[in-house]
Amino acid sequence: MSSRSPGSQFQLFVSPSGEALPRWLEAFPKAVVLAQGTFVESLPDGALVWLRLDASRPAPEQLAELHKAVGAARIVVLASQPDNEQALTLFSAGIRGYCNAHSTAANLRQVASVVQAGGLWIGEALMQRLLAATRTAILKTPVASLPQDVASRAAADRLSALTGREQEVARAVATGSSNKEIARQLGITERTVKAHIGSVFQKLNARDRLHLALIVNGQRPS
Amino acid sequence: MSSRSPGSQFQLFVSPSGEALPRWLEAFPKAVVLAQGTFVESLPDGALVWLRLDASRPAPEQLAELHKAVGAARIVVLASQPDNEQALTLFSAGIRGYCNAHSTAANLRQVASVVQAGGLWIGEALMQRLLAATRTAILKTPVASLPQDVASRAAADRLSALTGREQEVARAVATGSSNKEIARQLGITERTVKAHIGSVFQKLNARDRLHLALIVNGQRPS
DNA sequence: CCCGATACTGTCCTTTGGTCCAATAGCGGT
């Protein structure tokens, strides 16, 4: 259920040069600053990691490295020149926030409070563009969406034998979430997640979560 | 960018029936609860408005009404059964949060703190699906996706980075085989299967066998 | 009011999955 600690939290800055921009330090005077590639052995629970992108290398690569280094910690990316598509890619890779590297200290603190409370930070302008793109893209392609549509309808059929909650966990499993993640997402205990998954296994006649994923994703009949 | 007021804030619940679910009240005992359509004359600055959707009417319509009633206040929508497309529509209509109506009190408070700090609240599961949809739509296939063909060719691309043996085990994993089964199928030790799978994880940047299955089956980019 | 369905949580335990460190062996190219 994600520990929400009150005030100041552990902040870790990671930048290519190993130096932080003045505004970061202004926002978080007590933060730890590291160079990219530095080994991180253990991070306090709920730590927030800020990644200053190195413009000369692909962002996903840098993020992957950082992920390996810091594990499950929440990551916020600071981009010198925010980019729509890049933000998308990074969000799908699991970052919790994406904001302009030139933000004010007040803004940075605001971002921190949102992300540490479990939210996502997306600049409003970016959000608008993102939604616009998504909406038009989705409203378009009525024909191309047929395969997915059929797939999701079939999935709905398969899932219709499940209770509401069971469907939620089943879908989460099918997208690759771990029990712990699902528990966090739904605000319940890992134990309860297991309970739901267990009954889903029975109802859909699945052996394990991978089979369940195949069933939900239409790769295999139940 | 937005006024951040400190602790407890004004919370307004709007539901079709005029009643709040027990968990809402648990989270915000001092909240004001109103029925949809009730006239609201003035709202404290920074108030947070929660809208419980009426399943029998189109959501955008309900939101539009509420917008008229509460003006610029931040709105969080509570959905009984969260829906991808609905969330999209509502976010583009300006809501600041979208979450499951069955969330726990702790979660609701968390959502409140995020939104009141200027963030957006999107359930993680929803975020994932939303991003998946966006990504596939944005990486729009100019050749009007031949459904299966493209998928399998893309899968082949993804697997091309692997050695022959690695491809075999990757495919076996993707069809739901356990390590023991794969070992038997290939006539090698379970230990060796693990070794192959381990290197596949690295090469395809997968976290576990379920992610690997999603990648191989084209449900997720590597 | 009791009952069944749903949701949620706990403990104990076993099996599986995954990583780390380490080693052997064949094969092709320089």
Add this chain to the structure above:
DNA sequence: ACCGCTATTGGACCAAAGGACAGTATCGGG
């Protein structure tokens, strides 16, 4: 002969998954 890649295996160790057994709480009927 040496190097790099691939395939193979061992052992130790830890984390995640899943089953067994049990319990509480809410809600909507009959």
